Amino acid sequence: MSYSGGHILLSSQREGQISRFPAWVMLMVPLAAILFQVYVPLFFQFLSFLEMPLLVVVYFALTRRSQVGGLLLGALVGLAQDSLSKNPPGLLGIVNTLVGYFAASVGLRLDVDHPLIRLPLTFFFFLFHQLFYWLMVRALLGQQLAFEAQKTLVLGLLNAVVGVSLFHFLDKLRKAT
Amino acid sequence: MESFLNRYRSITILLLAILAQLVLVAFQVKNDRDVRMIRVWTVTAVTPVARMVEALRGGSSGLIRNYVLLHDAHEENRRLQEEVGRLKLDNNFLKNELNMADRAKVLAVFQSHTPSRTVAATVIGIGAGTNSKVVFVDRGTASGVERGMAVVTPDGIVGKVIAAYPMASAVLLITDPDFAAGVVSQKGQVRGTLKGQGTPTCKVDYVPFEEKVEPGEWLYTSGDDRIFPRGFPVGLVKVVRSAQPFKEILVDPSGMARGLQDVLILLEGVHQAIPDAPPVNQPVFIGPPPPADTVKPPDNPGPPPSGAPAGTEADKLRAQYKEIGDAQGHKFGEGTPGSKAPDFNLKLPGPVGTPASKPAGPPGGASHP
Numbered sequence: 001m002s003y004s005g006g007h008i009l010l011s012s013q014r015e016g017q018i019s020r021f022p023a024w025v026m027l028m029v030p031l032a033a034i035l036f037q038v039y040v041p042l043f044f045q046f047l048s049f050l051e052m053p054l055l056v057v058v059y060f061a062l063t064r065r066s067q068v069g070g071l072l073l074g075a076l077v078g079l080a081q082d083s084l085s086k087n088p089p090g091l092l093g094i095v096n097t098l099v100g101y102f103a104a105s106v107g108l109r110l111d112v113d114h115p116l117i118r119l120p121l122t123f124f125f126f127l128f129h130q131l132f133y134w135l136m137v138r139a140l141l142g143q144q145l146a147f148e149a150q151k152t153l154v155l156g157l158l159n160a161v162v163g164v165s166l167f168h169f170l171d172k173l174r175k176a177t
Numbered sequence: 178m179e180s181f182l183n184r185y186r187s188i189t190i191l192l193l194a195i196l197a198q199l200v201l202v203a204f205q206v207k208n209d210r211d212v213r214m215i216r217v218w219t220v221t222a223v224t225p226v227a228r229m230v231e232a233l234r235g236g237s238s239g240l241i242r243n244y245v246l247l248h249d250a251h252e253e254n255r256r257l258q259e260e261v262g263r264l265k266l267d268n269n270f271l272k273n274e275l276n277m278a279d280r281a282k283v284l285a286v287f288q289s290h291t292p293s294r295t296v297a298a299t300v301i302g303i304g305a306g307t308n309s310k311v312v313f314v315d316r317g318t319a320s321g322v323e324r325g326m327a328v329v330t331p332d333g334i335v336g337k338v339i340a341a342y343p344m345a346s347a348v349l350l351i352t353d354p355d356f357a358a359g360v361v362s363q364k365g366q367v368r369g370t371l372k373g374q375g376t377p378t379c380k381v382d383y384v385p386f387e388e389k390v391e392p393g394e395w396l397y398t399s400g401d402d403r404i405f406p407r408g409f410p411v412g413l414v415k416v417v418r419s420a421q422p423f424k425e426i427l428v429d430p431s432g433m434a435r436g437l438q439d440v441l442i443l444l445e446g447v448h449q450a451i452p453d454a455p456p457v458n459q460p461v462f463i464g465p466p467p468p469a470d471t472v473k474p475p476d477n478p479g480p481p482p483s484g485a486p487a488g489t490e491a492d493k494l495r496a497q498y499k500e501i502g503d504a505q506g507h508k509f510g511e512g513t514p515g516s517k518a519p520d521f522n523l524k525l526p527g528p529v530g531t532p533a534s535k536p537a538g539p540p541g542g543a544s545h546p
Contacts, residue, residue: 067187090201
């Protein structure tokens, strides 16, 4: 793994390196993340706090630096999550679409290979995901879903820590340039 | 345009993706009244426009007419040529206004007299679809309207609310094939199920062939469907055909006989008795109420005096005998057998019925033989 220099803001988009991944990575990693969220908590309840699909979307959007690619990946992952949940398809899709788009937008501006950037970004996007999902449920479904701020902050921190580790692992799957 | 799309390609795709998924969600999600969100959004977006169009249509006719008149004042020659046509238009307009006022009056009278709690509504649109028998009215959940409520006019039932939105409601008309209501005939109290056919005529199902229902007979709601209260007119039986196992009965619904513009939605229906006489379709004149303080009692409010008997010949004869007895000091019913009877040939002064010696007592004050 090689982190770029001592600065975190990119002076130009050319300075940010666009990561490329093999097709099987782009297919299997999101799928594995979704399967993880579906099956692993059945056996390890304490891991249910992990939003693996979200982390994967954030990672690919940040590193690939493509807004269209980010939002499409977010939409697909979100729709898959919706299909496996009681949510009407489209609810998590919208949330993840926005996450993918904004993450890619941030990736165009910041040096997202830096771990000190990835941690707060992952934390921020987890909070954004949770808050926007809560808003959508209230607005579209009319359900009175409670928003537990303290719990969300703690879970956001945990997901950010796990996310940074996951990103470190996924960095190894990049195509060599 | 192309450069614009290229420049904002990402945000455009984002908006499209969000919009597509919003539509996807809206197609599946239903609100607490079991109505899909896509329908709620669509109706909420469309009905305000329909309300505006309806309001403009009502207000614009007078405005246009006034404009034409003002314009004609400056063009005398054209005014003379268009005089006849304008008067015809005026006549039609006034007729429509009068008709509208009559309908509103009848509706108001019916609303004030019916024991059910109602809310008046105006039809503002027709449901999409070539064979749609659904109309939209300008009252929704904000006015207390809920899905399943009955919709009536003074002439009869019209339909039922199938979806209630905040500012409008969709009403399934009585003529829709999906419509059904319990009915009972006026004469024989024969029960059946009224169904729409997609045509102006409805049919009544499940009337056994041995039951007697005659053409020209009125049908009323039976109240069995828990939607329409008992006793509301439904329509007139048009055709009755014998068939097995049920009769074929066609009905002319009466609720929409005068068109469908203003309706009443029953917020709380009250069951009523089936009337003995068929409903009267003619407009009923209702005079103004009497003034409260100007009622003057008649000059002679009491019963007619005994001196001026009014009634049968027996009454006059009794009064005459009573006066004869009074003139001779005789009280009828007190004499013993063999005592002297009064002289019934005694000539009394004045005409019969006029007291000769003293005024008559109060009615019932004298004894009778």
